[in-house]
Amino acid sequence: MQQPIAILDSGVGGLTVVKEVMRQLPREKIIYFGDTARTPYGPRPAEEVTRFTREIVDYLIQYRPKMIVIACNTATAVALEDIQSRVIIPVVGVIYPGARAANSSTQTGVVGVIGTEGTIRSGAYEHALKHLSPTIDVISLACPRFVPLVEQGNFRSEETFETVRASLQPLKSDKLDTLILGCTHYPFLVETIAEVMGKDVNLISSDGETAREVSTILQDRNRLQQGEAVPVHQFFCSGDPVMFKRITQQWLGEQIELMPIVWQVPKIG
Template identity: 65%
Template sequence: MQQAVAILDSGVGGLTVVKEVLCQLPQEKIIYFGDTARAPYGPRPAREVLLFTQQIVDYLTQFQPKMLVIACNTATAIALEHIRSRVSIPVAGVIHPGARAAIKSTRARKVGVIGTKGTIQTGAYEQVLKQISPGIQVVGLACPDLVPLVESGRFDGLEAIETVERSLAPIRELPMDCLILGCTHYPYLSKLIGQVMGPEVELISSADETAREISTILGHRGMLAGADETPQHQFFCSGQPQLFKQIAEMWLEQPIEVTPFDWQITNLIV
C-alpha cells in the first residue's frame, strides 16, 4: 500500500497546498482532511486550535502517512511544535516556507502579512521573518471576513470585492513591496487582493514553497514515491461535503470523491 502525505486544514484553504503538491509531486498520494464543520480556526482560542489539530492528526495517523502537513497558518502557529513532539514522522507547516518566499522576493525589506486573527496575534510571521532577516520591516493585519467568503464559495462578485477592499483598507497605502497571504484560504481571492494592493506589491502564497519543502524533506529521507506510482487520493471533510466537493473540483480542476466525517460519531467533539 502506498504511503500518503497527509494534509490538514480548517477547511478548503489547504487545497491550495494540495494543488501545488499535485503539480510538483504528481506521484505522491494525498490524504486531505478539511475541518469545515469547525472552520474558521482564526477566531478560536489557542486551546481549541491545539485540540482540534491534535484530533485530526490522531485520526489521520490510522492511515500510516509518511508525512504530515499542517496547511493552516493558525494551526501551524499554535500547534506545529506540539504535533512534532507527538509523532515520529516529519511534520511541515506553512509559515516558514511563506516567510522564506517573501524574503527572496522583497527588495525594499518591507513586508506585509494578512491572516486570521489567531495567526496575526501570535506574531509568528514577524518572528520568523526577523529570525531569517533581522531588520526587515513587517506589518500585520487580521482579515477575519475573508475565510468565510472562501468557505462559502463566494470568490468573486460585488460582495467579495467590497469585503476585500474593506479588509485591506488599513494597509493598502503603506509602503511594502510584497504581501504574504498568511492564510491558505486567501489564494482563492488573490485576483481581488492583487487588484486592491496594486501591481507594485507581489503577493506571496506559501503553497508553492510548502510543496517544495515537502519534496525536499521526502527526497532527503529517501521517501519519495516511485515514478510508476498511480496514487489514489482521499479527501475527508467534517461539514457540507457537496460544497467542499464543488470548491475542491473547481480549484483542483479534477473530479474527486469526498468522504463525510462526523465528529459526533467519534466522541471527540468538545
C-alpha cells in the first residue's frame, strides 16, 4: 500500500501547500484534513490549538502516513514540537520554510509578516528570521479578517479589497521590501494583497518552500514514491463538505480533475 503524505490545516488554507506538493511530487498520495468546523485557529488559546492538532494527527495516523505536514501557521507556531515528540515519522511546519525564503528575498533587511492573531502573538516568524539573520528588521501585523473571507470562498470582491486595504494600511508607511504571507489562507488573496502593497514589495508564501522541504526529507530517507501508479488522494473536512469541496476543486483545478479522490467528513474531538 502506498503510504501517503498527511497535510493538515485549520481549514482550506493548507490547500496552498497541497497544490505545491502535487506539482513537485505528482506520484505521491496525499491525505488532507481541513478543520473547517473549528476554523479559525488564530484567536484561540495555544492549548486549544495544540489539542485540536493532536486530535487531527491521532485521526490521520490510522492511514499510516510517512510524513505529516502542519500546513497551518498558528498550529505550527504552538504545536509543532508537541506533535514531533508524539510520532516517529517526520513532522514539518510552514514557518521556517517561509522565513528562509523571505531572508533570501529581502534586499533592505526589512521584512513584514502578516498572520493570524495566534501566529503573530507567538513571535515564531520573528524568532525564525532573527535566527537566520540577527540584524533583520521584522514588522508583524495580525490580519484576523482574512481567514473568514477565504473560508467563505470570497477571494475577489469589493468587500475583500476594502478589508485587505484597511488591514494592511499600517504597513504602508514602513520601508519593507518583502512581506511574508504568514497564514496558508492568505495566498488565496494574493492578487488583492499585491495590488494593495504595490509592485515594490515581494510577497512570500511558504507553500513552495515547504513542498521542497518535504521532497528533500523523503529523498534523504529514500521514501519517495516509485513507479507510475496514479495516487488516490483523500480529502477530509470537519465542517460543511459542499463549500470545502467547491473551494478545493476551484483552487487545485486541473491538478485533480482527472485524479481519483475520496471525500470524507469524519468525526473528531
